[in-house]
Amino acid sequence: GYNLIIFFIISHLMSILGKLNPWNPSIPYEILSLNISSKLSTNSHAIKESSKDFGKIIQEILPAAVLYPSCVNDIIDLIQFSHDLSVPFHVAAKGHGHSIRGQAMAKNGVIVEMSSLNNNNNENCGVRVSWDLGLGFYADVGGEQLWIDVLCSTLEYGLAPVSWTDYLYLTVGGTLSNAGISGQTFRYGPQISNVHEMDVITGKGELVTCSKDMNSELFFGVLGGLGQFGIITRARIVLDKAPTRVSITVKWVRMLYDDFSKFTKDQEHLISIHHNGLDYVEGSLMMEQSSLNNWRSSFFSPSNQTKIASLLSKNKIMYCLEIVKYYDDQNANTIDEELKKLVKGLRYLGGFIFKKDVSFVEFLNRVRSGELELQSKGKWDVPHPWLNLFVPKSSIMHFHAAVFVDIILRQNKTTGPILVYPTSRKRWDDRMSTMIPEEETFYCVGLLHSSSGYKECKILDNQNEEILNYCDEVGLNIKQYLPHYKTKEDWIKHFGKKWNIFQQRKDLFDPKMILSPGQRIFN
Numbered sequence: 461g462y463n464l465i466i467f468f469i470i471s472h473l474m475s476i477l478g479k480l481n482p483w484n485p486s487i488p489y490e491i492l493s494l495n496i497s498s499k500l501s502t503n504s505h506a507i508k509e510s511s512k513d514f515g516k517i518i519q520e521i522l523p524a525a526v527l528y529p530s531c532v533n534d535i536i537d538l539i540q541f542s543h544d545l546s547v548p549f550h551v552a553a554k555g556h557g558h559s560i561r562g563q564a565m566a567k568n569g570v571i572v573e574m575s576s577l578n579n580n581n582n583e584n585c586g587v588r589v590s591w592d593l594g595l596g597f598y599a600d601v602g603g604e605q606l607w608i609d610v611l612c613s614t615l616e617y618g619l620a621p622v623s624w625t626d627y628l629y630l631t632v633g634g635t636l637s638n639a640g641i642s643g644q645t646f647r648y649g650p651q652i653s654n655v656h657e658m659d660v661i662t663g664k665g666e667l668v669t670c671s672k673d674m675n676s677e678l679f680f681g682v683l684g685g686l687g688q689f690g691i692i693t694r695a696r697i698v699l700d701k702a703p704t705r706v707s708i709t710v711k712w713v714r715m716l717y718d719d720f721s722k723f724t725k726d727q728e729h730l731i732s733i734h735h736n737g738l739d740y741v742e743g744s745l746m747m748e749q750s751s752l753n754n755w756r757s758s759f760f761s762p763s764n765q766t767k768i769a770s771l772l773s774k775n776k777i778m779y780c781l782e783i784v785k786y787y788d789d790q791n792a793n794t795i796d797e798e799l800k801k802l803v804k805g806l807r808y809l810g811g812f813i814f815k816k817d818v819s820f821v822e823f824l825n826r827v828r829s830g831e832l833e834l835q836s837k838g839k840w841d842v843p844h845p846w847l848n849l850f851v852p853k854s855s856i857m858h859f860h861a862a863v864f865v866d867i868i869l870r871q872n873k874t875t876g877p878i879l880v881y882p883t884s885r886k887r888w889d890d891r892m893s894t895m896i897p898e899e900e901t902f903y904c905v906g907l908l909h910s911s912s913g914y915k916e917c918k919i920l921d922n923q924n925e926e927i928l929n930y931c932d933e934v935g936l937n938i939k940q941y942l943p944h945y946k947t948k949e950d951w952i953k954h955f956g957k958k959w960n961i962f963q964q965r966k967d968l969f970d971p972k973m974i975l976s977p978g979q980r981i982f983n
């Protein structure tokens with residue numbers, strides 16, 4: 461009672477001063493009688509900040525309030541409260557807000573700022589490394605943790621996760637809700653294939669521990685589940701020995717191609733080597749207008765950049781194969797020989813092979829320096845109309861001719877890296893929610909555009925639409941990664957034969973459709 465009266469007085473005064481948004485009627489005042497009332501904010505600044513994301517495309521989807529939980533029970537209280545209402549409000553976990561199209565937003569609902577769990581009072585917080593006979597080494601990690609912090613903490617034990625994303629300032633809960641892919645995926649599978657167990661708060665406000673053998677329906681649903689079935693508060697992540705030499709531990713190589721067929725055949729060959737193979741295989745397109753001016757270009761020295769630029773002005777489009785091999789004290793003397801064997805017979809352009817020796821952390825955290833550089837030029841915090849796709853191997857040559865050459869090169873509108881690298885279905889469990897093509901080998905394609913403003917963003921987005929429509933019309937059987945659709949029919953098509961199970965899991969774990977409305981699947 462007191463809480464309510466005091467809140468009324470304060471909120472009235474604050475809204476007169478313009479610091480608080482007027483109380484949003486979607487959330488009953490009774491929420492202020494809960495213990496979490498002091499951790500809820502309706503401050504205008506908090507509301508605005510919580511509804512921003514990396515994409516900067518979707519705006520003005522404002523929540524009614526923001527919760528800054530200090531422990532897992534705060535989130536349970538919030539969801540239970542909403543679930544018990546006859547008209548529940550939406551709740552969205554916000555990890556690091558690096559979604560592109562408002563996936564972590566919740567109009568008139570409550571945003572849970574997961575980062576505030578990262579405090580000393582939260583016993584579930586942080587990164588705890590353990591070992592047991594069955595699982596080997598693993599880390600229990602809060603869903604709010606950034607991968608960079610998981611890396612730093614586990615390295616203290618000479619250990620590290622095996623599967624990564626290119627960029628490490630993403631939360632564990634955020635990437636596990638999608639898949640978490642990079643150049644290690646062909647070997648270890650995506651991040652969602654490297655989780656033993658999770659604690660999840662469902663849409664009914666129940667805290668459930670799940671794994672392959674315990675509450676497995678929830679476990680597989682949540683992995684790649686786009687936040688639809690629960691909020692991940694802890695994940696038990698597979699660890700392996702990290703290359704432990706103090707300084708240099710990574711051989712990083714890039715090779716240039718002028719022929720897409722040779723480039724992809726070589727990539728496919730490299731990911732098929734099982735014994736003593738590579739630790740990372742990726743690749744990207746190079747086009748005159750974009751390739752030497754993005755966050756991946758720092759690899760080449762200024763003199764190499766000149767060499768590459770003149771080749772590009774002749775070829776218009778080229779391909780850069782990127783590989784990495786980790787090494788340790790044991791093989792420090794033989795690593796050059798090993799690498800030579802691996803690249804022997806590859807059909808890159810003679811003389812266009814570039815090597816770098818770097819530390820493990822420098823390699824894994826490679827996008828960060830590019831980010832900081834773009835930030836200093838004001839080019840990071842701009843609209844990002846990204847399009848990420850999985851393309852079956854049998855369609856990749858067609859995709860190259862029709863999309864890379866006919867649409868992107870011809871329209872001359874690329875403004876960021878374009879990633880192309882193969883991976884294998886083998887390490888994906890079909891019970892997980894993420895959709896991938898049916899073929900054994902498929903390509904990860906990332907059109908990572910950044911635009912100077914909303915006009916350019918719209919143009920690039922129209923190009924994305926054109927690409928999607930084309931792939932659909934000619935039946936290239938692609939799947940969107942980090943998917944985004946406007947209609948339920950499109951979602952049903954996206955999930956295909958998995959739609960029924962996806963919907964059943966929603967009925968089971970979030971029957972009132974409270975969670976992650978920004979994905980726009982059920983709302």
Ligand code: FAD
Pocket residue numbers: 513514552553554555556557558559560563564565574603604624625626627630631632633634635637638639640641642686687690691692693942976978979
């Ligand atoms: P948010 O944007 O905060 O949330 C994403 C979705 O997950 C929302 O629906 C949200 O409600 C839900 N969610 C957040 N936390 C939780 C939780 N704890 N439990 C349940 N649901 C939750 N992806 C790759 O796979 N590989 C890459 O190499 C890669 N590189 C990237 C580089 C950059 C610069 C950026 C911006 C993104 C990149 N991504 C990559 C995409 C990224 O993995 C996803 O956008 C991811 O969701 C971002 O994590 P986040 O913590 O910012 O999530």
